[in-house]
Amino acid sequence: MLAVEIKNLSKFYGKFQALNHLSFEVKEGDFFGFLGPNGAGKTTAIRALTGLANFTEGEVRVFGHDVTREYRKSRSLIGLVPQEFNFDPFFSAEWILRLEGGYFGMPSKAAKVRAEELLRMLNLWEKRGQDYKKLSGGMKRRLLIARALMHRPKLLILDEPTAGVDIELRFELWEFLKKLNQEGTTIILTTHYIEEAEQLCNTIGVIHEGRMLTVEKKTDLVQKVYHGEIELELKQVLEKIPSELMALGASFDSATRRLKLMQSNGALNKALKILVNTGIEIEKVEVHEPKLEEAFLKLIREKKA
């Protein structure tokens, strides 16, 4: 089953085209990282998905329900953690959650129980009676997440959930989200911290200028775009790169005495053998694993070039 199906989605703000025939799918149970530079259209796509933005053209479905024609059904399945705090200022943290439960059709008692469960789970129970404006930035973030989870959504969408959150809390939230995903919630995450997507997501979609550049399994994307690198610091300067090493795509920098080659199956093993056999001593070995960040930057740069 597909959690999200977006086909040919276009959106204009006046003359500016924010989304340009955007198409992609998210499978049920996936942890989907939605990446792209500022202004690429991530938030606009999420707003179209959740009913916060109209769109000019295209089709958007959530678990098979059209978000325009069957908006009540599609919205009941989504929990949204927006980028900005948008709480009702007339109510305390606990009541913000209980009201949210009510809007989604939870009877008062069930909403009260669920609110307590989430407030305790996200370490907000002590602050339940407080006006949200008096909460710290990290607490407000957690309250946003709690609010989105009140009605146990099948799809949780997080738009920059850890912006401005300290490292400790970020790690806590990561663990929380991983667990949620393991329990079956489909998650879409937009983030500026590529490390976050690398840690959490199974699938990565890269959006640029309102179009999807690629949607792939994280491991495939990383391998395909950027292979990683092996660097060997030698004790001596090489006069000439041995031909077997040339075959592995090696290059040598005399100033740093560093031999670089692309990472591939058995490349390190072969290089070490060749160097040992030719009597060249090695001082240091560094393996640069392929990183999502490099893959991402490479994709965007290629597109801009």
Add this chain to the structure above:
Amino acid sequence: MKRLIGFQTLVWREIVRFFTVAIQTLLPPLVSSFLYIFVFGLSIGKSLGDLKGVSYLHFMLPGMIMMYVVESSYQNASSSLFISRWANYIEELLVTPLSYTEMVFAIIFGGLVRSLLIATGVFAVSSLFVQLPWAHPFFVFYFLILVSLTFSCLGLVVALVAEEFEHLSIATTFLITPLVFLGGVFHSIEMLPPKLQTITALNPIFYMINGLRYSFLGVSDAPIYRSLLVVGVLFISLFSFTVYLFRSGYKLRK
């Protein structure tokens, strides 16, 4: 039943919202109604004698109740929606499975509760001085409820159009207050020259005030069937228009 929970929750939120600022929302009409009764009804009114066969105080009370119903329902809906747009927590509501009709109806229902509370309060204050006969009780509720819902809808429309807080009071100062006063809260159309009588007959609030006056006292400047019709048609038109604006996402879904 589950379907009603979302609607009930939003109605409840609306009621709590105006109760938390009761000093601004519920008390002022009670104070000013006392002053109107004292100055116009008990002092100046005494020298005016009877109007359309009833005392001046009797004559002005239904109009005054209608004035507060119009103002409070407009204020309630317009400030509720505008603040939620301004502080962006309208988005909290827009992502819920509530239908647009439910959203509109819940907010205007909040305005109805506030204006009925105020009408009851003003009625209670007036009862200290005079007893209003309930000539047509069913019509009393017809006019109070539909006028309140109509002006709540107007409040929602203005709150969508408005870009700043002061736009909300522009509508009050230049449209609602003049129409209320010229609609005959404190005077009978018979006191005006014929041309002004004709112009007054174009003012929809004239029919609201006189409709309620007829319902309480059995006397009025406008035929009751016309008052019933104007109020009914206005409500249906404005309600449909407001739901249309919500559904189309005007200033709500960017």
